[in-house]
Amino acid sequence: MQLSRGAVGGGHGCGPPDGTQLRCRERELVAQLHELLFPSTAPSPAGGGASWSSSSSADLSVEHCGSPVKAPALCGRRRGRGSKRVREGGPQEEQKQCRGSSAATKAARGRRKKEETTTTTIVTTVPDFDGYQWKKYGQKKIEAAQYPRSYYRCTNSADQACPAKRTVQRNDDSEGDSGSPKYTVVYISEHSCKLTEAAAAPVILETAVRTKTPAAPDTAAVFSTNSSAYSTGTQSPASSDGTWSGGTVSEANPMLRERNDCSSLFDVDGDCWKWDPSPTAPVAALLQDMDFAGPIMSPVHVAAADGSWINDLFLNESPFVLNSCQLFGY
DNA sequence: CTTATTTGACCTTT
């Protein structure tokens, strides 16, 4: 995906290239992100919801790939699994029965026959930058990858048969990449589940802040906002081994938590993002000052200008890179 | 006690 500066500049009917246009374009870009991350909640492009343009949607790395679709795997309890499991008697017999029970069961295990599903790949430093709750069901060391891949499915997969899944894998440490670790997040299938009202709110859920404090010099903290859309149990700060599991909030630093709660700064109103309430003076000033020589800035970034934190949204790499948060000096 | 995560075995595809 490439969102060139030229693409940013016009062609979307947002008026002359001034602050208003930039703001409009920003909303558009965030709407794109929203559409990408909240496909079941955002209006379809044809529906006249978020202000997508055809060229813009083509820029996003939304791929239609064949991928397995989960089918119920019901063979009852079979054998001990996981750590410290105790093998039950006759696992082979039981397995044979299970295996040969039906074609459906066969297809229910392992890699299934490919069916048309939508997969969306993003690279982000904040893998949980979405409004859904996920349950981890597996982790796998991937050949030729430095870090394991974690597998998640929607927590509504059971009660609402939501097919949405995602995998999160930390990218290999690249040379000279001293920034926050990036994670490749692959969203598989779209949510069919119904979100709660709170969960649907497209607020910034989590970011990481690099702090320099006497107690913890130059250490990164990952924390979430207090959005109710965000559960703690299934969310995932990065752990040292490169996986993404568990959830913690920076309780050790209440100020960070407070400052991070920028959810009230913006909201989505129909087809556009809006400031809620009206943009503060620093925000308005920043909007005026912004140009697109650097990364395209999202409202998240603007929120940072309000003295809270910084969250850059890069939409000029393929797949697009959601790069959050480098805030120093707390 | 309940819920979420971990993790090795199992299964299918390539």
Place this chain on the structure above:
DNA sequence: AAAGGTCAAATAAG
């Protein structure tokens, strides 16, 4: 056979 996706008991955490 290798690789990767899934299962589910064991375990940890709240």
